[in-house]
Every structure is written in C-alpha cells, then in structure tokens.
Amino acid sequence: MNxxxxxxxxxxxxxxxxxxKARVRDAINxxxxxxxxxxxxxxxNQNASYINYLTNHLRMLENELALAVx
Numbered sequence: 001m002n003x004x005x006x007x008x009x010x011x012x013x014x015x016x017x018x019x020x021k022a023r024v025r026d027a028i029n030x031x032x033x034x035x036x037x038x039x040x041x042x043x044x045n046q047n048a049s050y051i052n053y054l055t056n057h058l059r060m061l062e063n064e065l066a067l068a069v070x
Contacts, residue, residue: 016068024065031058
C-alpha cells in the first residue's frame with residue numbers, strides 16, 4: 001500500500017487525465033520561471049518568503065506529477 005502520510009492511501013485517488021498532467025507541467029514551468037525571475041534581483045531586493053513559497057509550491061507540483069505517472 002502506498003501511503004503519502006499517515007492515513008492517506010494513494011490508491012483512493014483518481015489518476016490524472018493527460019490534460020490535467022499537461023496543466024501540472026505548465027504550472028511547474030511557470031513556477032520555475034517565477035523563481036528565476038525573483039532570484040535574478042539583487043539579494044537585498046529579493047523577497048525570501050515569496051521564493052520559499054514558490055519553491056514549496058514547485059515541490060508540491062512535482063510530487064503531484066510524480067504520483068500521477070506511477
């Protein structure tokens with residue numbers, strides 16, 4: 001049984017359609033673009049909390065896509 005975290009059985013989730021996978025891939029690419037844009041600023045002008053948010057969001061999207069491929 002695949003368990004993401006306690007009490008969550010991944011077999012209960014419906015697989016993503018190809019269209020949904022494409023939207024997740026697009027969101028991943030857009031999030032990467034935003035991270036590049038934000039980190040291009042001089043360090044004193046970077047918004048660290050926003051970069052952290054984007055990084056966490058990117059990780060979540062990549063995990064979602066990885067689970068959809070399994």
